[in-house]
Amino acid sequence: MSNSTRAFVGMQNKYDRVVLLVDMDCFFCQVEEKQQPEYQGKPLAVVQYNPWRGGGIIAVNYAARAKGVTRHMRGDEAKELCHDIILCQVPNIREKADTGKYRDAGKEVANVLQRFTNLLERASVDEAYLDITETVNQRVEQLQAGSFALKPQELVNCHAVGYDNIGDYVNKITNRFANPYVDDERYMLAYDPNDLPAVRQSDLRLLIGACIAGEVRAAVKAETGYECSAGIAHNKILAKLAAGMNKPNKQTILPLAEIPALFDQLPVGKIKGLGGKFGETVCETLGVKFLGQVLKYSEKELQRKLDEKNGSWLHNIARGIDLEAVTPRFYSKSIGCCKKFPGRNNITGLKTLQHWLGELASEMNDRLEKDFIENNRKAKQMVVQYVQDVDGQEVASSRSTPINHYDQETLAKQALELIRTNTKTFLRAGSEAALNNAIKFLGISVGKFETASSAQNSLQTMFANQAAKKRRISVEDSERVIEKSSLAQKPQKQTEEAKMKSFFANYLQAHKDEQNVKDNLETNVNPSEMNAKPATEPEEPPAETRPPNAALSPKKSFFEAYKRKLIDATVAEESSDDKATPTATPPEFKESFFANYLQQQKEVSKNVEQKNESAADNSDSSDMQGLAAELDEIELSSTNLQQQAPERPSTSKRKLEHENSMKAATSNDFTSTYAEYAQPELRADLIRLVKCDECGVQIPDDVKALQTHRDHHYAQQLSRQLRVEQREEMQRSRLNDTTASVVSPTTKPVPAKKGKKVGGTAVTTVPKPINSITKFLAPKQSLEPPPSCSNSPMEICAECKTYIKTVDMPEHLDFHMAKKLQRELNQLEVRTINTSTNKKTTSPAAKKQLNSTLNSTAANNSITKFFTQSS
């Protein structure tokens, strides 16, 4: 558990990184929509249960935002603005909001993100930074080596700050390829000479970053069903800023050169860290409104007016420089829960205080057990926070204490002690039960996690190993994913390809290939519109078996991509009021990359010559020249198309529908828009899709994605079932002990709580290990090895007789073990429930047994033994 302090990159690397901020769109709403598919496309908001005026809104989907519904509204106000709005309650457990559902969903997303880089920093439940510098650099190299070509079709849903459409930005970059020094004059004025190499590469690298962002978002969508927005920039601050500029389901590049213009009009408070009090002081003490105005102060002045650290930080920020590193963090450093007790709900009596501490402690206990199993770590410190009303003033306090084990009772007791011993007069004079100061806020959190030593018990060891292995595998996976999506990597070893030095040449080569080898594209885009290329040929072979030079083909030239955008734009026009429609003004093709290339062709081949042997270059070059005329023709026809397309929208629309065969390709609701634009991972020629029998959603046909998706259903089913059980259990205990209630806390609510607790323990304990291991659950897996995965070695699992990737086999076997564990836990649960109904008071022994199994260091119970035996 390295407590990594904040890290920074060197000033000399200020433009070297490519950072992504992925931000889930109205995440809580999406979670609800996924859970209740019938809600999809309808205006929806998530409210926290609170009887006053219909509950407080904490998330609003875009359909509801269109009607003017915002956060900070009450449910009733939302209803007024939008009569048919669906209001989802966040579940209430233990009389307080339970956000576990969203935490789990966030983790599901993070698991996908993780595959793309190990430099993943989770910033909140629905936001994460990814440092993708490595991958970008690799692709730059491959681009230069000719083994990789950009795929502009990945950029359809992408924006660049300062450009009306992404095509303009791409054109700008390609122009610079043709004339590398066009912008240098400006660069020299604006940047330090030492930065020029990075500055010159900046746009291309951000563009590549955007392609990766497209892949990331497509993977998230395909594997979790959730949509997100992303920002692509050279640092965290800018990535975060950019991500917010186009939403939902879009991504935004913030080009270096656009920063000054942007900042001139950018309110200071828009920058992360300047949104609050500090931002206000900055504005006041500097007399500025916009970030750009900060430029008039020297670093020294800023340091003097603010302080040394903030001064130079702001000095940098105003120049778009932020050196803060993306610090890898998947799991939170602390876990806590709290509750407000406003006004009338102030806690004024000792019993009430004990009751609520018990509730909070109970939730903590559940979450800590879960965390322990997942992360093999134990908290060493507990903090209790509270706000007291001391004669009209709110006084906040927090006290901490070391902890060694945490069950509900201990946590609650310790919390109470901390409050008691730190309050001057805890009880009102002469009273045994009345607090001297009413409590308005109560929170318990734990932190200072330490890894549980593996010697402690085998259960821990197993899960620790599990986690470590998973991490390793996912790193490999991320490489595989990237490889898969950048088609041109496949013929990497082909040396003759490597001789082509520019990615222009690559495009041309690719286009040439397209004529020889039939491309799936032609089935996607109607051949008659493709300048009368003969529509032909049998099914394309699976990607893995494709001949190398066919695989090299980038599938779509710029031209095709733009035409594609045209079609999209046409459809978008038809589907009228959709906000998620991409801006898709087609660029002028005369200025296009092809035109440029053709003009510059000879120079390019000259450059190539300089770096390389000559013979192959000449032939390439002549090949390219041979293509020139044809490309001209294509371009010509494309401009025709540009004019014609809007006049026959329905054909292209139908085509598009056919193309993706996604259920909602033309629907204009907010949840289905993705299908139209999700080429990178969803294009049939890249990944085959299968339909989930259960929910009908399209899933990439590879073992991992399938398992992940099924796992999701399985987990849902499990938790549904467990929730039902829990509810029943709660009712039982209520029947058994009707005196236990919130309003009369004098009645000791212990039996009820304990009854709940037993259920709760099982509820949160059981599904988690299952959930994390059921990645390898194969309930519906066929006995045949999936054809699309034939490239990775598979073997048959002796337990369930299904085909499993060899690399996944160890975890798959773990899964079977976990199933057994689940059975045992379930039996244990049945036993405890039985005793509780029989005896009215829950058997504390049974509960403790479970608790200590998962919590403690003692390894002498049945489950632990079970694992020792089976492993």
Added chain:
DNA sequence: CTTGGTCTCGTGA
């Protein structure tokens, strides 16, 4: 009484 519940970080003692 009415964004509530979680998190993380920086600062000063």
Added chain:
DNA sequence: TTCACGAGA
């Protein structure tokens, strides 16, 4: 270093 507390997202 650790703790308490506030700020910010």
